[in-house]
Amino acid sequence: MTVVITSADWTALRNALSSPERLHISGDVYERAWGDATTWTGQPQAVVVAASSADVINAIRFARQHDLAVVPRGAGTGLSGGAVPSERSLVVDLSDLQNISIDPTHRRAVCGAGAITHDIQRAAAAAGLAYPPDPASHTESTIGGNVAENAGGLACTRFGVTSDYVLGIRGVTADGSLLETGCYVGDRGFNFTDVIVGSEGTLAAITEVSLRLIPTTPSGTTVLISFPTAAAAGQAVAAIKRQGDNPTVLEFVDRDAAAISSSLGNVDMPATTGGLLLIETNASQAGQIERIHEVAVSHAAEWIRIASDPAEVSQLWAVRRELSRAIKTTCATYLSEDVALPLSRFAEAVDVVAAMPKIPPVRVVSFGHAGDGNLHAVFLADNTEAQTLLEMERLVEQLLRETIRLGGTLSGEHGIGIAKRQYLSWEFDTTTLQAMRSVKSTFDPDDRLNPDKIFL
Template sequence: MDWERVVRRLREGLRPDQVETDVVGRLVYGYDATWAEGMPDVVVHAESTADVAHVLRIANELRIPVVPRGGGTGLAGGAVPQGGICLNLVRMNRILALDPADGVAVVQPGVITRALQQAAEAHGLFYPPDPASLEMCTIGGNVATNAGGPRCLKYGVTRDYVLGLEVVLPGGEVLRLGGRVMKDVSGYDLKQLFIGSEGTLGVITEITLRLLPRPPARGALAIAFERLEAACEATVALLSSGILPLMVEFMDQITMRAVESFHPSGLPIHAEALLLLAADGEPAAVEANLQRMTSLMQSHGGQLLRTALDTGDALHTEELWEIRRHVSPALARLAPHKLSEDITVPRSRIPAMARRIREISQETGIPIALYGHIGDGNLHPTLLCDRRNPEEMARVARAAAAIFEAALALGGVLSGEHGIGTLKLDFVPHAFPPAILEKFWALKALFDPHGIMNPGKKLPMPRNWT
């Protein structure tokens, strides 16, 4: 590839500072939140839909890979370039509209998730999806991975809030899909294909999101269980008892001990499991739900540690969320490296999955911390390891493969909210039959006939599964 010529073409429609070619400038776009590494040949900082169309026209003509990028917080390697153009979208960070009457926000893809939530709250509104990286990740990335988070148990995932998308296709064509209406059955719902497509079909340049009224009150409980199985069983019982909690978050003993050592708060480190439960809504309903959840947990052997209720501006639950927020940094201190998986199983299979993960840890000798959104069946088994030890890394690979195999055998899936990226690519042919993989490729070809959009991500090459 004649990169000088490519850069000259790119610069024709952009300001000089929008096209970055020096090594240092490019280096910082070669990572995400995993240990995947790469390097783009050029970085373009798009500032408008027209900029994106300009890049995709040139890239499509010259068959150059384009890797769209938001906050770089991905957990699957999806935004890590292996050459080509890194299309950075964080400068497109305007909230174009926040309309209480229509109940929508219209945003550019580079808006930080938390910024949208704050803007909505200022109008008494609420944007529920809350991926753990919400202080840094972008809405564009959230849509591209169909991001989740703890509150998805009650409120659903990013997909459930996307009413409209503007997307740019390879070649530069701009499609506007959906809009400010709450219900629409007037065509095939093309926007659904782009949600969760991990940048492999086109580039999302504008998003219309549904907002809800902000619930006036929120409360939370922390409950400890002597036995991990009892915590799993209590969760399944709770979710078939008539209550829809805001969230049911789980952490096992390894995770809890790491959190307690990171930031001591008196967690019962001899217990095998901790559940954080929350409810939101009208104050009276929240109080009633907290009481019912407490009794139910206690009847399954749970021990109430703390309870807290927010009303108005008094945020007494903060201390409980902090326990959850410390999980990732706390686990990071236990070993030089960690590999965080994202399997999801049907709710009733949570106890079986938790048991199997403990067996896998014993079989491979790899410590596995287990935590996650247990109410959704979405668990993050986290393999603690040292990448400098090849023998250990071989066992990590075996453990990860065994976890995927167990999840699929229990009717589960490889990823609930992180995506496939490059890290889980090899397992995709085990998760889908060839007939479905063929359709994936046919869809890909429909929007991206030359395969320039984020190649090598999400979809395994046909030679790897036929």
């Protein structure tokens, strides 16, 4: 039976929150919460923009009383539909929990879930430390969203992903109780931190995280290399890693994606026939630039550009930093896939995308954090017709099947969300899927937190 929510009920919630303005049942804040960076949308019953853990608890308790789903939300930059409101839902927006405190002695940052990734990086840098996970969305995405998606990024080839830096989590569970994990409980007992990292808002609403910081490392040289084929670029990635080099950044950009970057006018470079590698060397590995140069030459590099001053460094970076957004502006329909491959099979996956039939209006471009095996394939079209979407889905399924065949994973960093839940059984066997569902029902027996995400 549907529980009817009266205006008196909303008033009661308003009064329970730290301020009545924290509840939105119409207006800009309400409407902004209808979607994320995908094209899926949903209309929630209301949005609570939490100012404290107490607001989160009150919102979740209200949702329980009125049989609403709860959808935790950060900045809404997600690329798998994770923050898209479920049916009959209350969105709990955690983006206002922005406190950041740096503890240089213990090399830790304690951050509210809404702290922007880049702000954490800047606060750490001011203390002579670094928080390396570096999603390309870092000027917008929140740490809560990064933890919920186990975000990767440009520096992850050398430094690892978000899960490598989370020491502990504070959050609110589906029954409105406070949850503390990891360093908050002295690292005793089961490792619930790692269970919650990557759980996409289905196990708890994260309110605070404690993060490991590392000493800053001097940056090395930035290089852009063009290859005659996408596969040659992919093979060069594996060769660089095989010889023991671990650059700070090792990004792949295919020919068509590079052309989109060039068309922005921020990058002055010759065209590439197959694809590019953008590499930032690791200053502490002596001779790395020379060894990478040799690999490039042995993989028939068309041209090699080594940045000689800061202006040129930022030009080379422009090839990659703004790419996702730039690609989006070139089309009416946009579907972004983020598979990840073992490095030894990366070139084959790159080839799968390069060989896909480009039947207009559907186009495919690819790029990604290659040093980590991440390959983003973006399917684009100039119209939104049903036939176009069907053709895109056919190509997506081809990519996902090939990824599984090559020993890869459906999602390197963007999560399953709505986007890939129908394919989960392609990657995981029944026992593993059942174990995941059991964890979900232990944390959330009523299936209240982000109920339609990850699982079908």
